[in-house]
Amino acid sequence: MTAAPGHNPTFAARGPAERLAEAAPFLLVPLLAAAGWLAIPQGSSWLTLTVSGLAMGMMIFIMASGLTLIFGLMDVINFGHGAFVSVGAFVGVGALAALDGLTGAPSPALNALALALAAAAAMLATGALGWAFERAIVRPVYGAHLKQILVTMGGLIVIEQLILVIWGPSEIFFSRPEAFKGALTFAGAAIEKYRLVAVGVGLALFLAMRTALRATRIGLIVRAGVENREMVEALGYRLRVVFVGVFVAGSALAGLGGVMWGLYEEVITAHMGGALMVLVFIVVIIGGLGSVEGCFLGALLVGLMQNYVAFLEPKLALISNIGLMVAILMWRPQGMIPVVKAK
Amino acid sequence: MLKRILSGDMPQSRALGLILLAILIGLAFAPFLFPGTRSLDTAARICVFVALAASYDLLLGYAGIVSFAHTMFFGLGAYGVALASDGMGRSFGALAAGSLAGALAAAALALLVGLFSLRVRAIFFAMITLAVASAVAVLFSQLSGITGGEDGLNYRIPRALTAAARYAEEPFLGMRLTGKVLNYYLVFFGALILFLALLRVVNSPFGRVLQAIRENEFRAEAIGCRVVWHRTAATVISAVSAALAGSLYAIWLRYVGPDTVLSFEIMVDILLMVVIGGMGTMYGAAVGAALFVLAQNYLQALMGAAAEAAAGVPGLPLILDPDRWLLWLGALFILSVYFFPTGVVGRLRGR
């Protein structure tokens, strides 16, 4: 190898401070868990709360991940994202009700199959809805944030109302399939089985998404597009097509999050998605708009914070998450893992 | 004279001028033109919402900022009056103190939210205000010891403002001159002053800088406008006006509750009023608010009748149900943003 004349390649060694700054967001989750341990008197309560905090965080991550990528890629902020959460919950729960042969069966495998089918139905429905939403609502207002916010908010209202038209005005109560009811006891703490399922699904999804973003060409296009849309197009990629794909996938994930949340609460309402958007927005803001990793960490922080504070002082649960958002934005105004933007 | 009152911002369209005049006359003489408790109630609601929508338009239309916390400020003003009347007993002093406290609280909160999120990134503002507003709404409905929780607060206002007070033996033009009428005029003139003050703000040099920032943030910054300062100031002025409108509403209703003054539904209503009336014109907010409140009161009844008439057709009664009125408003809202971005006023002015 012959180096260019007079040029010796160097790679600036990074000091410990820089490494710490990079790792800091990843340390916040264990840090918050430790703070919870100090604040909560009994170890068993702490364990129960931590698991439910993680479960809640994972479900919020599933809903929020699409939103953050949609913004990162096309600078589109979709206030209607919550509608996909609600629609997903209603379709999924409807599918479960139709599959009562499987849900009622004493076999855990059949119960799990019912759950998987319900999730698939929800994702299919919300993915299709997302495709239509992108075409009809979002496409005409690219590049105009003000109109985007207004129009997607209008879309949320219309879809919520249509849910009321189709499924009726009252909330729907139901119960999870037998295999997902009840709790396990571990170190004196009661841990609901379903929460473990939620943690597992969320973690698997996060890892799959991370792998897809790093190891596939589409993933590279998405990551590159978040940073510099123009250059990706100047390399010959039709980013618009990729974006529609991301929008559909993000909507399908919101639907999946909706089913999972519905099963967690065992009650669904047309407004559940809109209400959850408050937490979803906090998560994408503190994570750094456009960053999947940031979104994941942010979701875990919000989930843990919500559960710890709800145990200690129920009235302050939501306010504590506003406080978390303020603290993180004071520390890093662009969120925990800021996304590099070319322009 | 008229030009000075309107801060030089004339309607610029004969039709618009006539509509505004009709609204003004209708509201000014409402107790005599439309006797009856329900009509007077509607008129008072229109007054309050004209002021509220105008204060929102300062942000949305003139500064180009989307906020979802406007009902929070409205609610602060309303709860200020309610809590003061609850704590200090019925008196004009309580009304004044409550209004002032609500306005100050709104100003402080708006300053915090504004400095915090506008400094970072304008797009954050919409998301952060949504989060903060819902947290505050949840807080107000949970702190039941102070705010009455979900049930809200009933309180008493000075007797001089209630129907129990009589100011004339004989009815005047068919209306009994009670404290209720006086109360209405308090609301009417309060709202009118707020509206004219906002009209002055948007036509001042400050208002023009706001519009310059809305048109091109970078250019405005380049020619020396302090963008964050101007946007934050607009947020504070808008919040204080909303709080005062909330105080008027609380004085009129003698009741506050989360659903009445803090709910997200009201936020949606305000958005619709401003967009349908026409963003970026104070008159649009006035026309939008008047149209909206009238429609809300009378169209829902019409929808009910239509639903009954369509009873035989499958599906139709469901979407014509008066409870589904937001469905139609939502659709109308989307269509207005696409096809009538300048709203009713823009149409009338031929733009």
Place this chain on the structure above:
Amino acid sequence: MSDPILTLEEVHTDIGRYRILQGVNLVAPRGAVTMLLGRNGVGKTTTLRTIMGLWRARSGRIVFDGADIAASPTPAIARAGIGYVPEDMGIFSDLTVEENMILAARSGPLAEARRERIFAAFPPLRTFWRKPAGTLSGGQKQMLAIARAMAEERRLYLIDEPTKGLAPAIVAAMASALRALKAEGASILMVEQNFSVARHLGDHAAVMDDGRIVWTGAMAELAGDRALQERLMGLSLDAHGGR
């Protein structure tokens, strides 16, 4: 100039309310290097961006290899065979050098021989192959930007100021890499302010002023005529970029 790879006819481009290009007529011959010269702010970068479809021409024709591409979307223009190195290099700093190159080779995996040729021209890229591109130095980023354009066979290269802000030693490395590209018979349209690079690399020159091409001809002719240089660009290129 009988066989142009790219022809611009009366191209007008507006950015916002500003009229940047006001009737550009430009011919880039096949298999040659055309240098686009001129003072700052006369529209050279806008010309390249208009060709790529990153700004839309308000009027005029842009003919690439016989087809009018003035109305084509950017990805289609790139697919037609144009490699583009923007002024700000357009590096994806969150991606590794390798990932940047994978994306650049759109039609398939990066061929082994091509990769070795790129490594030979730009050795630091081999060293930092697995590192995030954001951690490269300015010169290394520029190398990556040009390497990306070379990741596939292109019919035309648009290169915007490849030596801007680089140390002299790196400018030399860059120039030799571009000479190698030229030796392969590539067609290149390049904006360059460094005259010694422009003079040695360019076959043809086109000088812009005020949104128009004001002079075209052989690079040698321009390089040999100081009076002409001064008239066209307000200063002698020798005084500006000489050794």
